[in-house]
Amino acid sequence: MWYVTPYILLPLAAAGLAIAAIWQAWSYRQLPVARIFIGMMLATLWWSLCNALELANATVGGKVLLTSIQYVSVVSVPVLWFLFALFYTNKEQLVHRWVVVALVIVQGSVLLGAWTNHWHRLMWPAVELVYTAQGLWVLTGSNGPLWYVGVVNGYGMVLVGTLLMINQARRSRALYRAQALSLLVGALLPWVTSILFVTGRSPILYIDTTPVAFALSGLTFNVAMRRFRVLDLLPAARDAIVDQISDAIIVVDRHDRVLDLNPAAQLFFADQTAVIGQPLTVVAPTWLYEQVRDRYEGQFELNQPTSEGMLTYDLRCTTLRDRRGMAMGRIFVLRDITLLKQAALALQKAKEAAEAANQAKSTFLAMMSHELRTPLTAILGYSEVIRDDLQIRGQNDLIADLDRVVLAGRHLLNLINDILELARLEANSLQVYPEPLHLAEIVTEVVSTSHGLAQRNQNTLTVTVEPNLPPVKADPTRLRQVLLNLIGNACKFTEQGQIHVRCYSPQPGIIQIDVSDTGIGIPPEQLASLFQPFMQVDNGTTRRYGGAGLGLAISRRLCQAMGGEIVVESEPQRGSTFSVRLPVADTVMSPLCSDN
Template sequence: MAESTGLYQLLVDSVQDYAIFALDAAGYVLSWNAGAQRLKGYTRDEIVGRHFSTFYTPEDLATGKPAWELEVAERDGRVEDEGWRVRNDGTLFWANVVITALFDESDTLVGFAKVTRDLTQRRRTEESLRVSEERFRLLVHSVKDYAIFMLDPDGRVSSWNEGAQRIKQYTPGEIIGRHFSTFYTAEDLAAGKPAWELETAIRDGRVEDEGWRIRKDGTRFWANVVITAVRNGRGELMGFAKVTRDLTERREAEALAMESARRIAEAEAANRTKSEFLAAMSHELRTPLNAIGGYAELMAMGLGGTVTGEQQGYLEKIQRSQRHLLQIISDLLNFSRIEAGQIEYEVAPVPLQASIHSVRAMLLPQAGEKRIGLVLGPCPAGLCALADAVKMEQIILNLCSNAVKFTPEGGRVEVSCETRGDRVAVMVSDTGVGIPPDQADRIFEPFVQLGRGLTTQHEGTGLGLAISRDLARAMGGDLTVSSEPGAGATFTLTLPAAE
């Protein structure tokens, strides 16, 4: 028996991870093992004979906790507690304490056995986890752009964040405990979609879906939904995590983009059809018009017989109308090609002075008929534009022709050029009626001719300026106008300067 008792005492004294010691009936330390010395920092000589309340914090001492624990242990046989305890050096550690009352054969209390474990590290881990979980909970709860909530295994809502309230309009008190099928449309409910989604999530771990969902007020929104099955460490289903995003605006934007793309495709197809039609019509119309012009010219030459003065006048009108129709067809075809992006540009340095001389030579007969002076203004020799020569001359010819057309008899049209930084400019000025300020932009619109009426004699399609500005901009330049009513107008063609 003595040998067994000695072995038991050796066992207790050798334990390093637990403080195991005895107290007398009043709570004074009677024994002290190696684990007690390691945990609490006292040697046997320092602590034996001192009251065990030495290990308690001032707060516990103030509430009488040591005496209360001994009373409970004596009454119930044992007491267990967790809390802060104090080491010899004054530092705190989190302890699990079990105090067991010891009675002799006559049930008289003879003392207490006290076992203490240091759970500081475990508490830190648990506290860290608790703080982490609290942060995560606060994070989830405060998210406003996503509805994030939990479902129990049957699909009933068990948590609700701010995003869910904003998107679905239910407060936590209104929705927690209700089945998540509340959010589904009548069509989805009839198809059994909510149950199918939970079954899929259980089988595959998660399910993702997009579709219409219902808010509290009955309105619909387009939702992206992810439902994830949540299981514990044993693989048992604990419920589901559900994340919902409101994609209504994105869906509407995509629908608008698709509609826009469809309209663009339709417009491009219409442009192609129009271009093909105009090309075909121009060919079909040019042939008889050229024939009309040719036969009228033969008749005017007298090859079919003598032509009277009156008949000569009629032939001139026929020829003028034929030329006018050919110009209309040419303008329509050019405008259509520009709109369809079918015009090619051969850009190279083009001498401005030579181009202006060439245009002037072509317009001298037209200007002479109205006794209009077609004047060459200042234009430095060697000044070149970086442009397509044919298209640049087409623009200048159109501007000069318009100026002659809209300038009264005896007036003046001047063409000049100059350098403007990295640009060159060609100016066509006239002494015509001018352009009202509120009409300055409209004259560049297709089919617009200012002053056209039943009594006017100005012919044309109203496409010349529209075509000219499109050509100028396609070559990196622009076409603008400045004018005062009654004081004429100045059209300015700007183009990149050639080095």
């Protein structure tokens, strides 16, 4: 038999508020603490609906059945509150599988006892239906031992969870204390009401006003989620991250009162125990307050004078805003970058010293090359005069020896010229004069000049020039120097093979000259340093091929000075291909990447 009573509005209101809390927490369902909270609210919803139905029923069997069904929430809510408190206070490591199994067994036994009470009467030995003066049909009777076991278990878990939350609220910073207290109020309301009902001290006799408390509890949880951002900002996350971070973090409100700070920031304050809630101008050292008071957004450098020297901090300022975008305060994050600044200064000094040393080396090489070249030129000149005189006198037996002197002198002069040119390139004092050039004439000329070099090692030298190539932008003298060096290297490192020079356009705006040979090739490990000064491909003891290793370094610098580049592809014992890439006249060449 059912009847209408206004008292069912209270548990229905509690159900509505529980649904609102579930809806707000649903977006956080990926978090374990949020899933437990949603489960607790679902159990609250079930408890409220069953309580409303039980209040509207006027039969013993109906009330006993609805009370037994209601016990699903009665036994689950304490467990969920206990788990929620563990996760909220960052003690989820205590939630072992066996702990959950034990809680399910204990509370499941109470639930099973409620469902099977008509067999053993250990839950409610006897019940009767009474009509009260308030117009309600209520069940009365004594409680059995299993009921007391359920009460002790439920209140015990609620008590432990509550103590955890109280301890968290006591230890929390101001930013989280209101959050924890709001959750405590929402959790304690229904259990205080339940204790009053069980002990007979309820303001309304025979009526369990727990649904009323659940209505207020749901309202409190909604306020906590809306105003204090429960499930957005957990103190557990703050304790695990903010307190352990090495950067100093200080949070102030709009009046510059300290709301929160981590242990790293406490070191800035003389009285570390009385900082929270105090104005920053009172508790902070003068050097810190003067440098942060007018800064709201951005990144700055702070300097702290100490007896041991100046400390430097990287300061990042962020304005705290509410949902409406109104400023609520500021966050200061300070990172000690003193060592970083010192390292940067030392690195800058080392860089300047290296540049000075390199400049001194280039100056020395240029000076010495010039000083060596002047007397060497005189030696070669007089040697030529003596050779002519010996030839006139018919002393041919001495001419061969003098030819060796002249050959060695010319080799030495070429080496000195290369060193001088490299020094000028490194000092950026070597001038190039790019102009529009047609490559067919220059390439053909260089190849003709190099036929003698090719024939020494019985090589075949061929050339292919793609027709109708646009002019390139290059210095003709320097381009001849580069091509002569590349073809000369190909002739030197190839014996009885083929050397091919190909000129073509691989893509719009670029002209490429490939010098390919079938010589000894270059090992992959040497490609990376091939264009470094004094690099030798044949670096063995025999030094079979000779050379100082300056030609490729100078050629690359010259190509770069003309806006181009040299790249190389090579395979040992299969040959090499050096490619000179130059921009077409009146175009700007994009940066090129070499394979070495």
